[in-house]
Amino acid sequence: MAYTIKDVAKKANVSIATVSRILNNQVGYTEETKRKVLKAIEELGYQPNAVARGLINKRTHTIGLLVPKLTSTFVTELLRGIEKVAHKAGSNVIVCHTETRGIKMMKYLQMLNEKRIDGLIFTSEVLKEEYYLYVKKMGIPMVLLSTQSDEYPVPYVKVNDRDAAYTATKYLIEKGHKEIGMLCGNKADLIAGIPRIKGFKDALNDHNIPVNENHIIFSDEFFFKMGLKA
Amino acid sequence: MAYTIKDVAKKANVSIATVSRILNNQVGYTEETKRKVLKAIEELGYQPNAVARGLINKRTHTIGLLVPKLTSTFVTELLRGIEKVAHKAGSNVIVCHTETRGIKMMKYLQMLNEKRIDGLIFTSEVLKEEYYLYVKKMGIPMVLLSTQSDEYPVPYVKVNDRDAAYTATKYLIEKGHKEIGMLCGNKADLIAGIPRIKGFKDALNDHNIPVNENHIIFSDEFFFKMGLKA
DNA sequence: TTGTAGGCGTTATCAC
DNA sequence: GTGATAACGCCTACAA
Numbered sequence: 427m428a429y430t431i432k433d434v435a436k437k438a439n440v441s442i443a444t445v446s447r448i449l450n451n452q453v454g455y456t457e458e459t460k461r462k463v464l465k466a467i468e469e470l471g472y473q474p475n476a477v478a479r480g481l482i483n484k485r486t487h488t489i490g491l492l493v494p495k496l497t498s499t500f501v502t503e504l505l506r507g508i509e510k511v512a513h514k515a516g517s518n519v520i521v522c523h524t525e526t527r528g529i530k531m532m533k534y535l536q537m538l539n540e541k542r543i544d545g546l547i548f549t550s551e552v553l554k555e556e557y558y559l560y561v562k563k564m565g566i567p568m569v570l571l572s573t574q575s576d577e578y579p580v581p582y583v584k585v586n587d588r589d590a591a592y593t594a595t596k597y598l599i600e601k602g603h604k605e606i607g608m609l610c611g612n613k614a615d616l617i618a619g620i621p622r623i624k625g626f627k628d629a630l631n632d633h634n635i636p637v638n639e640n641h642i643i644f645s646d647e648f649f650f651k652m653g654l655k656a
Numbered sequence: 657m658a659y660t661i662k663d664v665a666k667k668a669n670v671s672i673a674t675v676s677r678i679l680n681n682q683v684g685y686t687e688e689t690k691r692k693v694l695k696a697i698e699e700l701g702y703q704p705n706a707v708a709r710g711l712i713n714k715r716t717h718t719i720g721l722l723v724p725k726l727t728s729t730f731v732t733e734l735l736r737g738i739e740k741v742a743h744k745a746g747s748n749v750i751v752c753h754t755e756t757r758g759i760k761m762m763k764y765l766q767m768l769n770e771k772r773i774d775g776l777i778f779t780s781e782v783l784k785e786e787y788y789l790y791v792k793k794m795g796i797p798m799v800l801l802s803t804q805s806d807e808y809p810v811p812y813v814k815v816n817d818r819d820a821a822y823t824a825t826k827y828l829i830e831k832g833h834k835e836i837g838m839l840c841g842n843k844a845d846l847i848a849g850i851p852r853i854k855g856f857k858d859a860l861n862d863h864n865i866p867v868n869e870n871h872i873i874f875s876d877e878f879f880f881k882m883g884l885k886a
Numbered sequence: 887t888t889g890t891a892g893g894c895g896t897t898a899t900c901a902c
Numbered sequence: 903g904t905g906a907t908a909a910c911g912c913c914t915a916c917a918a
Contacts, residue, residue: 428795430895441905446897454903471793476770477716478895480707482910488750488771495736502732506725509753513760518767520718520748523739530743537748540706541718563701565658660911671889676913684887708911712894890917899908 429472438466449474480542487517489545490538492524492531501549504571508547517544524551531557539564547571553578591625599633606630607641619644659702668696679704710772717747719775720768722754722761731779734801738777747774754781761787769794777801783808821855829863836860837871849874 431449435442440459447454448463455463466472480486489512493501505521512519520543522534535557538546546561546568553575561568570582591608598606608626611619623642630637661679665672670689677684678693696702710716719742723731735751742749750773752764765787768776776791776798783805791798800812821838828836838856841849853872860867 432895442896443898443905443907444903447904450897456903459903473766473770475711475772475895477707477710477772478910479897480910481705481711481895481912482897484910486707499729499732502729505751506753509751510755513752513764516767518750518752518771521735521739521751522743522748523736525740534743536703537746540703541748542705542707661913662911672912673889673914674887677888680913686887689887705911708894709913710894711896711911712913714894888918890915892913892915894912896910897908900906902903902905 428475429470430475431472433470434463434466434472437470438463484542485544486542488520488541488543489517489547490520490522490534490543491547491549492522492534492551493549494524494551500572504549532560535560535564545569548580549573553580587621588625588628591622592629593625595626595629596633599629599635604635605641606635607643609643609645611645613644658705659700660705661702663700664693664696664702667700668693714772715774716772718750718771718773719747719777720750720752720764720773721777721779722752722764722781723779724754724781730802734779762790765790765794775799778810779803783810817851818855818858821852822859823855825856825859826863829859829865834865835871836865837873839873839875841875843874 431442431445435445438445438459440463444455444459445463445467448460476487491505491508493505495501505519509519520538520541522530522538524531524534539560543566545566546564548557548561548568549571551573553570553573555577558575558578558580568580570580570584572584574582574584595606595608608623610622610626613619613623626642627637661672661675665675668675668689670693674685674689675693675697678690706717721735721738723735725731735749739749750768750771752760752768754761754764769790773796775796776794778787778791778798779801781803783800783803785807788805788808788810798810800810800814802814804810804812804814825836825838838853840852840856843849843853856872857867
């Protein structure tokens, strides 16, 4: 079994209170006692128990990341970045794949709630009322990534899909291209569909280029293969 | 603040012990009291605190996953599968990117240890003595994924690289091909290099085909781009 | 069937 | 400067 703060205290001939102070570098002890305690910690190979700490501090230094199919390299990059920053800040990230739309989402939120995570990152899916209310009740900060919500006041980080599509299309037009095609997500997709198509068409219209619906190819999945096929 | 078992007990007019029993569906209560308690739980929207539970049960239902650069779609697939199974079993997975070889590894192991994770999956890197000893001291089960260790008795799951390369090469040979090239990892790589090259050469030799070293192209990174370039 | 009380490993508030 | 001691939220003998 792992050593506890009690073992350290005993070995260093001090009270657990003192050990705790040193561990959290607060004030109230001699350099001498500090050395003693540090030595005991070293010799025992003692590691504080984050679970116990979490119980009293009400912080677990853990954040939850809800992502859809992780197959897309885009989401993978997001995870990389998030985990990197979290680690630098002394936190870990629990990854949850909410594949089958909605079904597992509530289950995940529940698990994360029980684990008392410090915050939540919600990626790429539409924030349903049920989710929003639940997280609100959890009382932890949440941020949307690569999505946004018109209905609920939740901070988000994402690219403006309509504008991005507009800019991309405009760029090609200004390069002199006339026949421009578009590969996009599902026609009804609130994120990868509608806004991007709008940007695409807007750009064409603004440059007096007729829109050929056949030049827009839809796909439901964001696998590399799908893009290739399209 | 979230409700505790105490709130439930009070609302249901029972002791916390009874609530606990019902929560963990043990025996020792009437159907009647069970109904009462369940009703109180429902009304309060009570969710047990996994942190407190972890402290006493010594199980956190959390496992750690150490992966190298997650850019590779292979690793991404692994994560997907692992998370899926873990979730089904009621656990969560904390993902850690051990990018800069070794530097961050010990730091991660330490964090995971403090969080008292239940188990560890170690992916794609060589298991150094330092890591092995540390995890052994943690006293939790570990399994190697896509690696193996000759020095330490750690269970592993991986494809046999030498055999796989041999089989692939043999397949091409039997298809009638004579000029076979190979794209592989770093020449000295203990996983993606040496064994696969051996399999490749063995197959050629066994079929009396001369080995042309120029037909083996090495690469250090496993990005898609790198493969393309090669 | 039910409740009381001690303990899990820490932190924090008191005294001394 | 230092040490008891009461929480934190839950589980579990032990009683009743």
